[in-house]
Amino acid sequence: MRVIDNVTILVTTTRRHILQNASKRRKAGNVARQAGVGLLVLSSSAFAQDTANTPPATGDDAPTVVVVTGVLRNTTADKAAISVTTLDEERLRAVAPVSAADLLTEIPGVVVTSDAGESRNTVYARGISSGTSAGTVGYYWNALMEDGLPVVGGLFSNFSPDMFLRADATTKSVQAVRGGSAAVTGPNAPAGLFNYISKNGLTDPGGMFGTRLGVENKDHPGNLYQKYDFYYGVRNEDKTFGWSIGGDYRRSYGYRDIAYPPNRGGQIKANVNKLYRSDWGNGSLQLSVKYLDDHTGYLDIVRPMAHGFGPIAFDTPFGRSANFIPTGNIAHATPSGLDGRTDYWDPSNFARNRGGYIGLKWEHDFGNGWKVNNNVRYQSNEVHHNEAEGIGYQSVTSSTVYSNLGSVLAGLSTTPGYYTLTDRSTGQVIVRVNQRTTASSSTGAACSALCVQSTTPNLLPNNTISGNSPIANTNLVLTVSALNNRIRSDDFVDLFTANKSISFADKSNLTVTAGAYTAWIHFVRDALNGGQGVMGLQNSPDTYNVTFTTQSATPVTYQLTDPTGFGAVAGTGGNSVGSLYDDVRTREISPLLGLTYETGPWLFDFGARYTSYNFHGTNYRYVTNSSATSRSFGGLDGDPLTIYDNVYAVNPDSAAIRYNKNVHYFQYTGAISYSVSKRQTIHARYTLGHKNGDGYWNNYDAQWKVDATDPNILPVIKQAEIGYNYSTKGFSIEATPYFVDIDRVGVTSYGTLADGVTPYTRPLIYSHYRSYGIELDNRFRLTNWLGMRNVLTLNQGKALSAASWAAGCGGALKACATGVATTPDTAVYTSGPQERSAKVVYNGTVNADFDNFGGYFRFRYIGKRPTTVAALAYLPPNRVSDLGIYYNYNEKLRFDFNVNNVFNDRNATQIGQLGSLPTGMTLDQFIAQYPNALTTVQTNPPRSFFLSATLRF
Numbered sequence: 010m011r012v013i014d015n016v017t018i019l020v021t022t023t024r025r026h027i028l029q030n031a032s033k034r035r036k037a038g039n040v041a042r043q044a045g046v047g048l049l050v051l052s053s054s055a056f057a058q059d060t061a062n063t064p065p066a067t068g069d070d071a072p073t074v075v076v077v078t079g080v081l082r083n084t085t086a087d088k089a090a091i092s093v094t095t096l097d098e099e100r101l102r103a104v105a106p107v108s109a110a111d112l113l114t115e116i117p118g119v120v121v122t123s124d125a126g127e128s129r130n131t132v133y134a135r136g137i138s139s140g141t142s143a144g145t146v147g148y149y150w151n152a153l154m155e156d157g158l159p160v161v162g163g164l165f166s167n168f169s170p171d172m173f174l175r176a177d178a179t180t181k182s183v184q185a186v187r188g189g190s191a192a193v194t195g196p197n198a199p200a201g202l203f204n205y206i207s208k209n210g211l212t213d214p215g216g217m218f219g220t221r222l223g224v225e226n227k228d229h230p231g232n233l234y235q236k237y238d239f240y241y242g243v244r245n246e247d248k249t250f251g252w253s254i255g256g257d258y259r260r261s262y263g264y265r266d267i268a269y270p271p272n273r274g275g276q277i278k279a280n281v282n283k284l285y286r287s288d289w290g291n292g293s294l295q296l297s298v299k300y301l302d303d304h305t306g307y308l309d310i311v312r313p314m315a316h317g318f319g320p321i322a323f324d325t326p327f328g329r330s331a332n333f334i335p336t337g338n339i340a341h342a343t344p345s346g347l348d349g350r351t352d353y354w355d356p357s358n359f360a361r362n363r364g365g366y367i368g369l370k371w372e373h374d375f376g377n378g379w380k381v382n383n384n385v386r387y388q389s390n391e392v393h394h395n396e397a398e399g400i401g402y403q404s405v406t407s408s409t410v411y412s413n414l415g416s417v418l419a420g421l422s423t424t425p426g427y428y429t430l431t432d433r434s435t436g437q438v439i440v441r442v443n444q445r446t447t448a449s450s451s452t453g454a455a456c457s458a459l460c461v462q463s464t465t466p467n468l469l470p471n472n473t474i475s476g477n478s479p480i481a482n483t484n485l486v487l488t489v490s491a492l493n494n495r496i497r498s499d500d501f502v503d504l505f506t507a508n509k510s511i512s513f514a515d516k517s518n519l520t521v522t523a524g525a526y527t528a529w530i531h532f533v534r535d536a537l538n539g540g541q542g543v544m545g546l547q548n549s550p551d552t553y554n555v556t557f558t559t560q561s562a563t564p565v566t567y568q569l570t571d572p573t574g575f576g577a578v579a580g581t582g583g584n585s586v587g588s589l590y591d592d593v594r595t596r597e598i599s600p601l602l603g604l605t606y607e608t609g610p611w612l613f614d615f616g617a618r619y620t621s622y623n624f625h626g627t628n629y630r631y632v633t634n635s636s637a638t639s640r641s642f643g644g645l646d647g648d649p650l651t652i653y654d655n656v657y658a659v660n661p662d663s664a665a666i667r668y669n670k671n672v673h674y675f676q677y678t679g680a681i682s683y684s685v686s687k688r689q690t691i692h693a694r695y696t697l698g699h700k701n702g703d704g705y706w707n708n709y710d711a712q713w714k715v716d717a718t719d720p721n722i723l724p725v726i727k728q729a730e731i732g733y734n735y736s737t738k739g740f741s742i743e744a745t746p747y748f749v750d751i752d753r754v755g756v757t758s759y760g761t762l763a764d765g766v767t768p769y770t771r772p773l774i775y776s777h778y779r780s781y782g783i784e785l786d787n788r789f790r791l792t793n794w795l796g797m798r799n800v801l802t803l804n805q806g807k808a809l810s811a812a813s814w815a816a817g818c819g820g821a822l823k824a825c826a827t828g829v830a831t832t833p834d835t836a837v838y839t840s841g842p843q844e845r846s847a848k849v850v851y852n853g854t855v856n857a858d859f860d861n862f863g864g865y866f867r868f869r870y871i872g873k874r875p876t877t878v879a880a881l882a883y884l885p886p887n888r889v890s891d892l893g894i895y896y897n898y899n900e901k902l903r904f905d906f907n908v909n910n911v912f913n914d915r916n917a918t919q920i921g922q923l924g925s926l927p928t929g930m931t932l933d934q935f936i937a938q939y940p941n942a943l944t945t946v947q948t949n950p951p952r953s954f955f956l957s958a959t960l961r962f
Contacts, residue, residue, distance in 0.1 A: 090614050090680035090692035091190045092118075092732060092745055092784070096183045101176060103865070103893055105221065105907035105955040109176040113203060114869060116185040117745070117784035118802045120850055122147075124918045124949050125309040126263055127272055128172040128362070134187045134201040135728075135749050136780030136806040138845040138874075147171075150700065152191075152198030155205050156297065158368070158386050159196045162500030162530040163595060165704035173301060173364040173390045174205060177257035178217050178240035179278045181208045187784070188728045188747060192676045192698030193601070193616040196502075196526060199676075199698035199726045209295060210242035210251025211282045216962045217241075217255075223907075223955035225264045226330050232262035232270075234955065244282075254279040263308050264950045266332040266548060269357045271306020292373035297386075299365050306359040309919065310334075310400050312945035316476070318882035318936050321917050321946055326471060327548065329915055329948050333400050333487055335544055337433070337551040341573040343493050343539040344645055344657065354493045354539035356397045364390035378510035383503065391497040398492035402546070402923045402945065405430070405442055405469060405484045406459040409925055413488060413541040414555060414569040414576030418656045420638040421567065425560040427462060430469075430486075430543060430553040433574055439545070439553060440484070441465040470547040476943035478935070480924040485546045486553075491539025491575055502528045506601065515608070522603035526618075532626075532704075534591040540575030540653070557652075571653045579645055579657030588658040593626030593706055610684040612692075617677040622701055624720075625669035630710045631658035668706060668715045674699045674723055692732045699723040714759065717770040725752045739790040748781045758814040760834065771814050774836045778843055780806040794863075798854045806846030808878040810838040841878040848872045864894035876920060879933040881940070887916035889949060905957040910950060919947035 094116050106112050110130040111123045120138070122131040131147030146166055153160045153170035160170035176183075184204045192199040216239070223234035240255035258275035265271075280297040311333045314325040323329075340355035366388035374380050403410050408422065416422045428442040441462035461467055461484055475483040506524030513519070544550035552574025558566045570576045599620040606613045636642040637656045644655035680694035700723060709715045730747040754776040760769055782804035790796040817832035849872035856865035871887040890911045896904045923943040926935055935942070 090612060090682040090694055090732070092187045092730065094185050094187075094786070098181055101180060101183065102219070102957075102959060103895065103905060104891070105223070105893075105905075105909055105953075105957070106176070107909075107950060108171060109174050109205070110171055112176060112183055113185060114852060115800065116187070116203075117743075117786045117800050118187045118747070118782075118804075118850075119185065119201070120847060120871060122918050124947055125307050126305060128305045128360075129167075129169055129307050129309070130171055132203070135747055135784075136782065136804045136843060136846045137200045137749060137751065137778075138806065138843060139751070139754065139776070139778055139808075150198065150200035151203060152195045152201070153203050153205075154195070156207050156368070156370075157204065157384050158502050158504065161390055162388075162498055162502060162528050163197075163532065163704060165496065165498075165532070165534075166707065167394060167494065168390075168392060168496045168498065168704075172305065172360070172362045172392055175257060175276050175301065175303070176205065177255065177276070178219055178238040179207050179253075179255035180205055181213065182206045188749065189680075189694050189696055189730060190616060190678050192696050192726065192728075193603075193618045193678050196528070197620075197701045199696075199700055199728075207278060207280070207297070208240060208242060208253055208255070209280050209282050210244045210253040211248060211284070212251075213240075213242045213253065214244045214251065215242060217959065218962075219957060219959045221259075221955055221957040223261075223953060225261065225950065225953045226266065227952065228330060229262070229266060232267075234261040234953075235259060236261075249284040250282065252279070252281045263306060264330055264953065265308055265311060265334070266330050267306070267334055268336050268549065270304075271308075271359045272304060274301075274303030274362075276301035276303065290373055290375040290379075292371065295370040297366070297368045297370070301362065301364045303362045304359050305362060306334075307396065309947050310396070310398055312400075312919065312921070312947045314402070314474070314923065315917075315944050315946045317941045318876075318920060318944060319885065319940075321885065321920065321944065323915065323946070325474065329951055332549050333489075333544070334397050334549075335489055335542065335552055335574075336549045337574075339542075339552055339573040339575070341491075341540070341571060341575060341578060343491070343537050344579050344654065350537075352493055352537050352539075354491045355395055356491070358393070358395040360396055361393045362390075363392075364388065378508075378512075380508040381506070382508075383505045385501075385503040387499075387501050389497070389499045391495065394492045394494040394496070396492055397489050399488070399490035401488050402482075402485050402943075403488050404480075404482055404924065405440060405486045406461060407924065408459060410486065410488060410543055411555075411557070411569070414543070415637075415652050415656045416557065416569065418577075418633055418637050419567075419652045420640065421557050421652070424557075426558050426564075427560070428569075429556045429558065431556070433551060433554045433572075437468065438465060439468045444557075470545045472546075474546070474943075476923065476939075476941075478922075478939040478942040480922065480927065480942070482924055482943055485923075487544040487546055487550060489542045489544060489552070491542070491578070493539035494534070494536040496534045497532070499531045500528060501530075502526075517606065517608035519607075520603075520605040522601070522605075522616075524601045526597070526599040526601065528595070528597040530595045530597075532591070532593045532595070534589070536589050538577065538588050538658075540571070540578035542570065542575045544574075566650070568651045569653060571651075576653045577656050579654045588631045589710075590629040590631075591626065591706065593624055593628075595622065595624040597622045612680075612682040614680040614682070615677070616679075617675070619675050620673065620701070622672040623670070624672075624706060626667075626706065628666040628668075628706065628709050629660060629664050630666065631660050631664055633657070634659045666709050666712050666715060668709055670706075670718075670720050672701060672720045672723070674701070674721070688736050690732075690734050694728075694730050694732075696726075696728040698726045698728070700726060708757065711768065713768055713770070718757065719773075722753065722755050722773060724754045726750070727752075741788050743784075743786040745784040746782070747784065749779065751778045754778065754812075756812045756814070760816055771834055772836075774812040774814070775810075776812045777809040778807065778811075779809055780804055780843060780846060794859055795855070795857050797856070800852040802850040804846060804848055804850070806843030806848075808839065808841055808843050810840060811878040813837050813839070839878050842875045842880050844877050845874045845884070847874045861898075862894070862896040864892070867891045867893075877933055877936075879936075881933055881936040882920065884917050884920060887918065887949065888914050889916065890914070901961045903959045903961075905955075905959070907955040907957070908952065909955070910952045913952040914949070915951070916949045917946045918949055921945050 107123045108127040110121050113119050114121050119134045137150045160174050186202040191202045195202040218239045221236040224230050225234050236259035238257035242253035244251035256277035260270050261272040262270050278299045283294045313327040313331045316322040342351050343354050344351045366386050368386035371383045430439045443460050443462050472484045504526050509521045511519045542552040555569040556566050558564050601618050603616045633656050643649045676698040678696040682692035684690050727750040732745045734743045756774050758771040785801040787799045815835040815837050817834045851870040854867040857863050869889045873883045873886050876882045892908045892911050894906045
């Protein structure tokens, strides 16, 4: 046997055996391959499969190739007491996923929300859903890996690993470990490991070219989805040297009615392999490189309106393909005022992801039971967020609309007058809004603060939409932010292990594994706020020109927006500091230890990991220049009437926040496995792990927060599982009851004294969550041409105590204003169902295979999920059906036709209130009082069609 991927992949057969049986497998196994049912169950926890066209089989049909992820020693699947599932290349080619994360819907216990598009998706396993509601941190408890190492060295908001990973022709298989050993074997991922394995020339000679064309929006069939990928691998005659190259390019518009393609670009990967023999033993070397240059758009930033938090009524004039991403000529420079720096914002670029790596994998067998493996990689990933972000609804009479444009910082919010919103193309006045500051300062209709001027026609589109809540929701407009944010991470990661196997006279065996995972990361975030805009409530809107005219004997008109319709474009947000710069370096050293003892049908397994983590650096939270409030100040262009460039950022010494913190923690896992017979196994595993907060330095926007934060207070994650597996010819079932307890989830809270300036830190309080359930993975073959796979997860998630603070005044922490009774800040603990945790998740696939053609039908279901612990609102059940049909023209050419969401089901996957909550009111309180208020809802993609052709040579 030969190790292909350090501590994760074990190959126990040869390519010759695969080739000799390829024809037989093709005829006997396509039925199961189409449904992803070719997951061999050899132990109580591991579904394993050859990633090079191994047939789906169980019992006596079991293939000899085994792939395992999440262990600290080389082993076959029947000796690995973990919960692992593998999807092979044939399954990956048969489906038409929206994103790489979409492939994980095949995994038991895993919930995937991929409505954001190709990246920034949310993934959680075994009910560990807390903190993953936003795609900006959607992999928080898990690790996305490529060839055994993490795609990014550390997670961070808006810097998720799926931005830098694409599944294409170079992808050989996907392996997933749920819970259990992930805390010890993976990089800061106690809930799960998702490992995308690449091909290489030694194991995968030959070539492939594929093309996929599709329609994602039936109303715009001309916006064609296009994807092209290729792979070519070569090895020499004696199979000791090989190389491969491959990659992809794709261009798509998504299902929104967007004028320019949000998704475009691709990647290229290559590797060189060498097997060698020496006097010191035998081994292998693999040199790998990758370069990715890609653009992705996030569809979750556009949420159409609906009524109600549950049930949800889609009764507004905007369909599911609504596009509120602004159109028109709106690209503009974003000057920062910092040493003359200027950037450029162009929303047609969306998020540009660039990354790559160079890695070396070394494996050596010294003989006499000694082996060493080292997997080292230098990688650099960068995303330039250039998208129109934060698109939301506000009433045109909300002060937030104008404070975002700089009215407060410029001192205009206390000046009587009126705002004018004008069509930038035609000059037509759309609406005027009076600003009343005293009883005598109003013009037009009487109003308490801001109101629509009755003497000017109101031409706002869809201005009759309103709701019954205290949030201002009449005369709605859209607000938009120009996100100009560069995030870069340079990582050096290394995983080294040494194994020693000892055989005893009684045929028992002990394997000792020792090693270390080390990572050095340099992380930089450079965020320049590109400004704020106001748009009409309509599809494909454009930004308005906004001015403010004073009510005085000699009226003065101030220009709040630049020629592209954006205000506060000079480096700060209009209402608060929006520009910042983070420069942080981290160092992780994690020694690993594994012990495995096998005797007869029994196996005992133990693993431990100690982590020493340091992060140090400087955060700059820029402040607005002190002259911004002066009406004689001209800003960057010298004109005092152009407010849009007056509130620029400056970087005083006080804006530098320095820190140097150390984190230490210990994790371990243990399991016992028993082989009842050749076809039945059972195991039990217990794990105690922690979750390092990764980018928690993001909260350091003041030095007192640095001093008050102890990063060593980490969540404690206890997990237990019992796995049972039965496998025979044509039938297999894996049942895994599990239990997860997450305690000490810290809630950090800050406040200010009655002076409104002096900050203080409230004591750290903790939330406690628990989930338990069972994962079922069942496959059976009804006939030699018809098969089925059922993946079912039943989960019960609970928030035993979700912690929060109710602000008061008085006590030792907060002074009270004059005449206000003393009340302390109060810690509040709420119990209820775990937010966003589904009780039922099901994925069922029926597949048929004949001589040269066949297909599959898949039905996916996610049960209703509460949006908060109070469970006042639920996301309704999600139902999606997919259909795939294939035709083998010959052994080299294959055609696939896929229909995703066959019945065009519309499922809500995100929900929130429309506009800003009233002061002092929580979302739960709002829902309780206004259950039928206007809401913003994100849904899954509509029906889409794809035609693919694959040529192998």
